[in-house]
Amino acid sequence: MELRHRALEALCLADPEHKARQTLHMHAQQDFSIDPDVELAPAPGTVLPGHPERPELRVHTEMARRSPATPLGRAVLMHAIAHIEYNAINLALDAIWRFPGMPEDFYRDWLRVAAEEAKHFNLLRAHLQSHGHDYGDFPAHQGQWTMCEKTKDDIVARMALVPRTMEARGLDATPQIQAKLRQVGTDDALAAVAILDVILREEVGHVAIGNHWYRWLCARDGLDPESHFVELMHRYAAPRLRPPFNTAARRAAGFSENELRWLEQT
Structure with missing residues (x-):
């Protein structure tokens, strides 16, 4: 089956x-073709992304903070990171199906990202x-x-503001x-540190993919990547x-x- 349909x-x-x-x-099977030019659309009435009944979704200002010094606080923290990784699967899948006309490597890169985010989610859930x-x-x-929805009609903005901005914040926060x-220092806390080591290492590669395709798009469209990034930050709040x-x-990415x-x- 065609990759973008499957995504x-x-x-x-x-x-x-x-x-x-x-x-x-x-990602493991690689048993797909890629049609970069097909225009896809979800079925009428489909809400993207598909989301389970739980967790309950709230605006970020309503989220309670708990200290990682307690077992419950550590569970809440790891749950929040698991939700970020679950959303990251969705973000990568969305990039694959939504944006036509890109080189095949673009779609293969984001499939790799989606698979690694799925691995991260599974590690955190376990x-x-x-x-x-x-x-x-x-x-x-x-x-x-929310940023994914804001940039749904602008692939340059998507590459600038999701992997290079939202996901790059994870590079800063994880250490x-x-x-x-x-x-x-408890066993569960140190096990969480080891999982975050895996995530941080692979997230550098994900941000690097975003950087690569953002700069590729800027070169294609005759844009200065550094000044255009600042403009996009303001345009999309x-x-x-x-x-x-x-x-x-960030340098490695x-x-x-x-x-x-x-x-x-700044």
Whole structure:
């Protein structure tokens, strides 16, 4: 079957386990053709992405904060990260089906991202289950998907503001989360640190893919990638980027020295 059709079908799935399994299967089997030019659309009345009945979705300002010093606080924290990874599966699948006319490598790159996000989700869900919880037990918010919807008609903005902005924030936040968990020092906290090591390493590659295709699109369209990024941040009201920044991870993901200096100055 054609990859972009399959990505749309997987995006519509509401069961998290089924969605992750289908995504990993697509990537493992590679038994698909790619039609970059076909124009796709979800069936009438379809709500994207498919979402389970739980977790309850709230706006981010309604989310309670709990200390990772307690077992419940650590469960809430890992649940929040699991929800980010679940949304990241959706974001990658959406990039595959939504945007026609790109090179085949674009779709293969985002399939790889979707599969690695599915792996991350499964690791985090298994961690929650091993400590008496599951995905859906706590409320979550949809900040990532909100930006996905804002940029649904602008592939340049999507590449700029989802992988290079929303996901790159994870590069900055993860070492801080790990430091807090190491300070707690319990077996479950240290197991969470190890999972976050895997996620951080692979998220560098995901942001690098976003950087690559953003710059490819800017070259195609005759845009300056650095000044256009600032313009897109304002146009789409992207979240303000706050320090501290993980400059080593951002540099490894392909951010230029000028971009890193701009981040520090803003």
